[in-house]
Amino acid sequence: MLSLGSNLGDRLAHLRAAVTALRPVLVAVSDVYETPPWGDPDQPNYLNAVAVVDDEAATARDWLDRARAIESAEGRRRDPERRFGPRTLDVDVITVTDAAGRPVRTDDPELTLPHPRAHLRAFVLRPWADLEPGGEVPGHGRLTDLLAAEPAASDVAAVRARPDLRIQSAG
Ligand SMILES: Nc1ncnc2c1ncn2[C@@H]1O[C@H](COP(=O)(O)OP(=O)(O)OP(=O)(O)O)[C@@H](O)[C@H]1O
Ligand SMILES: Nc1nc2c(c(=O)[nH]1)N=C(CO)CN2
Secondary structure (H helix, E strand, O other), rough: OOEEEOOOHHHHHHHHHHHHHHHHEEEEEOEEEEEEOOOOOOOOOOEEEEEEEEEOOOHHHHHHHHHHHHHHHOOOOOOOOOOOOOOOOEEOOOOOOOOOOOEEEEOOOOOOEEOOHHHHHHHHHHEEEEOOOOEEOOOOOHHHHHHHHHOOOHHHHHOEEEEEEEOOOOO
């Protein structure tokens, strides 16, 4: 599972570019949500979505490398002063499942799995619950329970579906 976010420039175009780059491995992409900034309030709203991807040959590290390459292609610049600051495109690796169907767990700072803040973020949990209503964040519990508990519960009301914004054309 990957999360996609953008709050600079043509936000929808950045999400679409990410999905186009993922097309060969794409299983499903959620609807688009308009979400208030999390972690650093002084920046524009984000558009967020999540994508299920599958490639039996890919390691967890390969997904991180792909995520970084897609961010770079969309002109992502890191501002060391603002950890949760604005960006053209953020692609985070939320969970990875191994060949046996088990969630990969790592605490490597270069790649921590599951993503160490996913369970706190309504902007990840809400679109993910659309795609996998019975889903779980490994080690943290069900999406529906996480969305009903703090801190996500306070944020989820402001996470708004944008059915007028479509990442993929119908059909
Ligand atoms: N699961 C993960 N997905 C993406 N990056 C990760 C993950 N775990 C650790 N990282 C590391 O975090 C570093 C910073 O990533 P990034 O700049 O995208 O952070 P951020 O988007 O500002 O914050 P956040 O990770 O909370 O969304 C990356 O270079 C990467 O090595
Ligand atoms: N709503 C929202 N807020 C964020 C997002 C994001 O994708 N959506 N990404 C961030 C990067 O760490 C920081 N804050």
